[in-house]
Amino acid sequence: MSQNAEQLVVPSFDDLLARAQRSAVHLEMRDSYSVGGESSGFRRWQQTGERDNDPNSDYWRPWVEQIAATVARGVVIRRARIVSEPVTDYIRYEHGGTVVNLASGEQVRWLPRRLASDLALPGNDFWIFDGETVVFNHFTGEGDWAEPPKELRTEPAVAKLCVDAFEAVWDRGIPHEQYHV
Numbered sequence: 001m002s003q004n005a006e007q008l009v010v011p012s013f014d015d016l017l018a019r020a021q022r023s024a025v026h027l028e029m030r031d032s033y034s035v036g037g038e039s040s041g042f043r044r045w046q047q048t049g050e051r052d053n054d055p056n057s058d059y060w061r062p063w064v065e066q067i068a069a070t071v072a073r074g075v076v077i078r079r080a081r082i083v084s085e086p087v088t089d090y091i092r093y094e095h096g097g098t099v100v101n102l103a104s105g106e107q108v109r110w111l112p113r114r115l116a117s118d119l120a121l122p123g124n125d126f127w128i129f130d131g132e133t134v135v136f137n138h139f140t141g142e143g144d145w146a147e148p149p150k151e152l153r154t155e156p157a158v159a160k161l162c163v164d165a166f167e168a169v170w171d172r173g174i175p176h177e178q179y180h181v
Helices: 013-019 038-048 061-072 089-104 156-172
Strands: 023-028 076-083 107-112 125-129 133-139 145-153
Touching: 013 061, 013 125, 013 133, 023 156, 038 089, 061 076, 061 089, 076 089, 076 156, 089 107, 107 156, 125 156, 133 156
Parallel strands: 023 076, 076 107
Antiparallel strands: 023 125, 125 133, 133 145
């Protein structure tokens, strides 16, 4: 499928979130990630059981401020995670940190993978902004960023696929407060 020149350049997440007027939704489908700044926190948690859940910490503050400001201007931010059960250590780690996502204004749901078998899902995790702009995240098998790490798509059919997939997962998903790992 050919992409136009605009789609070759992926704006930064900050720019995409700043442009969002109604919604920003994120679908995560991997059981493990090992990207950048998360790796050291995950290793620390594995070694000590301690997790940074302070929204004012140096690690979390930029995210919390950005999400809170976006929500304050009326943008709904939702995140859905499809997970295998029993969950991996990484998902336990991620679940433990979700309290900060919630504190910033995100809504988060979890869907056990066995309940997603009959859903049509894209092959990659994604963010979709205002139901129109999709950014697929590309990862290696080990969970680190692949090259290219992101792919911008704005074709109506791709946006619809992602909106429909996200909403199907969201409808079946279990709110964070009710999902226990």
